[in-house]
Amino acid sequence: MAKGNIVARTGNEAMAEAMRQINPDVVAAYPITPATEIVQIFASYVADGLVSTEFVPVESEHSAMSACIGSSAAGGRTMTGTSSQGLALMAEMLYIAAGLRLPIVLAVVNRALSSPINIHCDHSDTMMVRDSGWIQIFSENSQEAYDNMIQAVKIAEKAAIPVIVTTDGFIISHGMERIEILDDADVKNFVGEYKPKDYLLKLEEPITAGALDLTDYYFEHKRQQIEGFKASKAVILDVAKEFAVIAGRSYGLFEKYRLDDAEIALVAMGSTAGTTKVVVDELRQKGLKAGLLKPRVFRPFPKEEILEALKKLKAIAVMDRSDSMNGHEGPLCAEIKAAFYDIGVNKPVLNYIYGLGGREIRPEDIALVFSELSEVAGGKEKPKVSYLGVRE
Amino acid sequence: MNIKEVVKRKELFTGGHRACAGCGAAIVARQVLMAAGPDTVVASATGCLEVVSTIFPYTAWNVPFIHSAFENAAATISGVEALYRSWARQKKYDKKVNFIAFGGDGGTYDIGLQALSGAMERGHNILYVCYNNEAYMNTGVQRSSATPIGADTTTAPVGKVQKGKAQYRKDLTAIMVAHGIPYAAQAVVGNWRDLTNKVEKALSIEGPKFINVFQPCRLGWSYKPELTCEMGRLAVDTCAWPLYEVTNGQYKVTRPKEKKPIAEWLKLQGRFAHLFRPENKALLDQIQAETDKAWEELLRKENIASQAAAPAQPKSI
Amino acid sequence: MAEKKKITKPGWKNLPEGDLIIGGGTAMQFKTGDWRSERPVHIPEKCINCLTCWVYCPDSAVIVKDGKVIGFNYDYCKGCGICAHECPVKGKAIKMVPEREAKIETCK
Incomplete structure (x- = not known):
């Protein structure tokens, strides 16, 4: 090469x-x-x-x-x-x-x-x-x-x-x-x-x-x-x-970033995954067991493989850069939740709809998601679906 | 086309298809392929012809055939032809191939007009054949922009206050001529010699070609099945559908032996039956007047084009 | 009455990929002759073998051998009558016969 x-x-x-x-x-x-x-x-x-x-x-x-x-x-x-x-x-x-x-x-x-x-x-x-x-x-x-x-x-x-x-x-x-x-x-x-x-x-x-x-x-x-x-x-x-x-570059169905020993993690696709890696590194330095799963292949959806990678986590945040207009959650989140049902796992999964129409997603936004995720991992309730970065 | 030779060749559009008895579209497909020969790739728009001829696992096509959607036969054949160009340039392929797209009037005049216009403008070496039966026959005789004024269709029906379609049909052949393509023509089911000559001529010319084949439809027009070809010829004789070709801007019109009144053609069809009620006489007269006008206009175009093409005469001062 | 032949259609594993029909003219395996209510009958002595019937048949059902019309393929002929109508011979070299009569004739 x-x-x-x-x-x-x-x-x-x-x-x-x-x-x-x-x-x-x-x-x-x-x-x-x-x-x-x-x-x-x-x-x-x-x-x-x-x-x-x-x-x-x-x-x-x-x-x-x-x-x-x-x-x-x-x-x-x-x-x-x-x-x-x-x-x-x-x-x-x-x-x-x-x-x-x-x-x-x-x-x-x-x-x-x-x-x-x-x-x-x-x-x-x-x-x-x-x-x-x-x-x-x-x-x-x-x-x-x-x-x-x-x-x-x-x-x-x-x-x-x-x-x-x-x-x-x-x-x-x-x-x-x-x-x-x-x-x-x-x-x-x-x-x-x-x-x-x-x-x-x-x-x-x-x-x-x-x-x-x-x-x-x-x-x-x-x-x-x-x-x-x-x-x-x-x-x-x-x-x-x-x-x-x-x-000399390896690819899979998804990428795991500091995920294997993580307790909380984000699932994010595309450029947001890059931003998330920076935040994960910062949080790791602070001692928080944060990680990322970046789906590369969304179709066919690698259900079993993703479940295997996520099943040990205490709480998961799924980042959706679009909404399904199904009235409840984003498309990536729906896939992941449906997958968990099949193995009988009821894990806290938060869904964040973000970045619609090019709205910026900054490291501090992702840090906020991780902090909410930590709270959920600790037993606190949070809304299932949040709209990140939109003016209320 | 030498019929005595062509008859010896294998059928390129076989029997066993599910077109209605006496279907004009099947005649168009068969005769176009007779003229084109076996080294031909066909693309078809969704429509009667595609539906009746390719019910899985039965195909009536003895040449490579593709159907993908309704509005895109011209774009689909563009892609096939583009690959041919690419392979020829790469010296991967050296056969001469005809690329022919078929579309009904719905798939050509209406939903497929954009793709057709695009393909013609880009200059692909293709022949587009519209089998024009003047309505959406496949879905059950709905009006199209090819439907003539006064025709009874299921979406412009004859009712207590309406008299069938209220608008004139669009002149698609003229629109194709306006694209500046090297060859555009009108042909008809019922004059095989004219149709196959036009197909042969079109295929001998490099670039985009268009033939609008008038195709009587026994279902939508309501006439006896054996009259399909007769109905076509009568359309020509009454100037409801003039036969002509435009080669590099040069018009050549085929004149009927004797121009007949349009009523002779209209009266044989169920879709025009209401026009012969006394209260609709004005509409019938209007149709005759418009037919005459269009015919005169066509002859005028032929005349102008031939004058323009003639060697320039020295101007007198 | 003869038992209806059971046709087994292939399952998904045995179909060509991508909705392809491999090979041309497979419609010949599908017979449309039973749509007919009238059939064309060829009268050889009147026929001039101009092939007008052959060229206009929408169902490719006119049989021509060595340049001569020899009859009709009733497996595909739908009985539209275009061949008889288009026949240019005075008095017609093709006549349309009701299917029922033709069948009785064949039984004799």
């Missing part, structure tokens, strides 16, 4: 860089803040002849995903990027891409959904499509965004499931960081050539993709898709192992 390719990159630049090295056959995309740069930078690679990709500057995100579906079904390695409303417009096609088992990779720069319209980060866009049948991988910083994009291609193709890789809008997408990139040849070798079995451009063996299922086949196809989705957890871990060999 080539050490020392240290560069300064924003999250968007890092993702575009990964795409250049992956050199997909087709990219079909439409601009949207804050994801625009990814495809804009990529378009400049196309213009300079640095990739052999056919770039399709479509007229909407719906058409972006539709063209990706066409390209992927035709047999090509296919990627795109979007955010927020763009993802919402794509939603119909996301379900279809997943049902057709097409290994498309989609970079999502997380941004709040309208209304009110807002361009800043929260996770409501990705959460909206959490059950679309796409693997969802969250990134904490530019380095992870880069690494996840490269792994995503391989995961998608091995599992025959499309993959979303997210970064946090502006916080990661536009934040310059020091990252290490791999040599072009290493990436090329790692992703290898995509060799689908059945595809549209194989004219001699025609296929029909997207046939109509009536009551006699739909259920079987869905069951098959669900089983494939469950099995993708193992694929994600295998690919991470292979990646560690070339990159």
Whole structure:
């Protein structure tokens, strides 16, 4: 492995860089803040002849995903990027891409959904499509965004499931960081050539993709898709192992930060996990047994593994950067609580909805959560769901 | 297209599909593929044609086929064609392939218009075929922007105060011509020679092509199934659906031998039955007048375009 | 009465991934002939083999061999009557016969 390719990159630049090295056959995309740069930078690679990709500057995100579906079904390695409303417009096609088992990779720069319209980060866009049948991988910083994009291609193709890789809008997408990139040849070798079995451009063996299922086949196809989705957890871990060999960076379904001996912990995804690590270190210095669990893979939800990591804690705070509008709690919290039910554990789990529409989350906010968590661990009652950082 | 040769080839759109007896859409699919030949990839919008031809595990398509959604046949085929370009550039693929998208008028005039416009503007080497039966037949004869004025549909029905659809249909072929594409045409079920010639011509031209095929629908139009082709030809003869093509801006109109009154075509269809009640005579007259106007306008366009294309004459001072 | 043949459909483990139908023209395994209430009958002596019926058949049910129409595939023909209507021969080389009569004829 080539050490020392240290560069300064924003999250968007890092993702575009990964795409250049992956050199997909087709990219079909439409601009949207804050994801625009990814495809804009990529378009400049196309213009300079640095990739052999056919770039399709479509007229909407719906058409972006539709063209990706066409390209992927035709047999090509296919990627795109979007955010927020763009993802919402794509939603119909996301379900279809997943049902057709097409290994498309989609970079999502997380941004709040309208209304009110807002361009800043929260996770409501990705959460909206959490059950679309796409693997969802969250990134904490530019380095992870880069690494996840490269792994995503391989995961998608091995599992025959499309993959979303997210970064946090502006916080990661536009934040310059020091990252290490791999040599072009290493990436090329790692992703290898995509060799689908059945595809549209194989004219001699025609296929029909997207046939109509009536009551006699739909259920079987869905069951098959669900089983494939469950099995993708193992694929994600295998690919991470292979990646560690070339990159020297290890990934799992989630990251545990000072969690093994912790008594209280936060569960947080994306850039907030980075902020939390700083707070955990400070609290540890003060003697508090604080920890963090950072889900990397939100879909498929690594239920058993997360339970195993959390079950010894005295109290847990789940940080949700979106609300479910289910009237009781955020989407990440609901998953975790449901998981505990299955092992008969009734543990104090607090849910904090935070950072909607890009509202800043500061170390002192996280410290406050930990202090409330300490009180709960000590037997005190606290509200189950709190809104962190909102004016009352 | 040499029919004596094509007949020897394997069927590219087979029997065993579930279209209604006498379905015009099935004729369109079959004849377009006769002209295109086997090296063709097809994308289809959701709609009658897709539904009847791909009920799992049975497909009537003997060429690679993809359906993904209703509004995006043009975008889907764009993606297929983009991969082809990519592979050709990478020297991974050297076959010549036709890329054809099918959409009904609902999937083309209405919900798919944006994707169609985008694909045409981007210049993909594709042929988009609209099988235009003038309403949403798959969902049960709802009005579309292709439905003509006065037609009875389930969402613009004939009632005590309304007389079917109150608006004129949209001229989609003209909209396609306005995109500046190298080839746009109108064809009809019932003139196979014209349709297959147009498909062959379209496929010989590099770039985005559009053919609007008028497709009588026995269910939505209410006529006897054996009349499908006849209904198409009568639409042409009455100028309800003129046949023409626009090649690089040059119009070529196929004139009917004898222009018939529109009522001759309307009266055979259940959807227009109410127009023949005495109280609706004004509407019937209006339809005739508008048909005449549109026809004259088309001839005018042909005339202007041919003058513009003619060598410039030295101006006299 | 003959017992209805029981068709076993594959379970989810035995279906191709991703809602694909592998291979073209599998609709040929689905017979639509029983939709018919009238059937076309070919009259060879009148037929000029122009293939108009073949080119217009929505169900690809006109059988042509060595450039000549030899009959209809009643497995797929839905009896729409387009072939007979479009037949350009004066007096028609295809006539539509009610299915019931045709069946009686076949039984004889």
